[in-house]
Amino acid sequence: MTNIDELKSTGLKATLPRLKILEIFQKGTQRHMTAEDVFRVLLEERSDIGLATVYRVLTQFEQAGILSRNNFESGKATYELDEGKHHDHFVCTACGKVEEFYDAEIEKRQQLVAQSKGWVVHEHSMALYGHCAQCAQNKK
Amino acid sequence: MTNIDELKSTGLKATLPRLKILEIFQKGTQRHMTAEDVFRVLLEERSDIGLATVYRVLTQFEQAGILSRNNFESGKATYELDEGKHHDHFVCTACGKVEEFYDAEIEKRQQLVAQSKGWVVHEHSMALYGHCAQCAQNKK
DNA sequence: TTTATTGCAAAACCTTTGCATGTAT
């Protein structure tokens, strides 16, 4: 399925800004990007796409399930391609790198805790903050 | 130890705004509060304390270890009394209630996952979003 | 041609800061 078809299948018109932004995420140079990050890439490519459009498209892509949003402690929202595989994040507070992980046991315990208190969990966010292997090494 | 002493012991002068704000959290009417929440209570009490001061005091209290800050998905920071017991949060997306929980197994797995990848975790945030027991019940 | 989308500028929102004034020690 082409990107054009993918967009149309979600009810979104296949416009140039949307195609460009989708490609930026697919190109994969940087997996987690803020609106500003995306806008900067567009500027470098001399695409005349406004920042407001970037925000609008990111929101639409999130609602369409194309991207997923994360709110880390930086105060800016970051987006990544939604590949349907749930995962949590580790954020390096030294270099800013974001890595992903999944632990079935943690997921299971979350459900158990929720059940024991009668909650119904729809989603969760979990992020570990610290130093990645590389930055921890450099500190020594 | 009085609140005055508690403040002084952290190097903060025992001013009226600081004492008032500390009391609001200790009164415990609402455990998790945004700057705006605190400001609203102060307004009701006719204390002439500015919003900027509320922000400054909350930041200072966090650095002093009196309060701890959480960034849930609302976009606003919330604060709660720091009683030294680490815990995670469950946020009800229907009524806004925040409950706390602690699961030793989850904490242990987080460390294991981090170790296996060479990360050094300094802190983490984890929040489950969904319906609390009461709101889940009302949906039926 | 009809309806959605865009760009721009302005506004909204939460939070921080400069500065003159006031207060705790």
Add this chain to the structure above:
DNA sequence: ATACATGCAAAGGTTTTGCAATAAA
């Protein structure tokens, strides 16, 4: 007396929105 804290208003950073112009279907 001195250093710190406050209030106000202004500015900061991120995100949203109104509207006329434009592009997709």
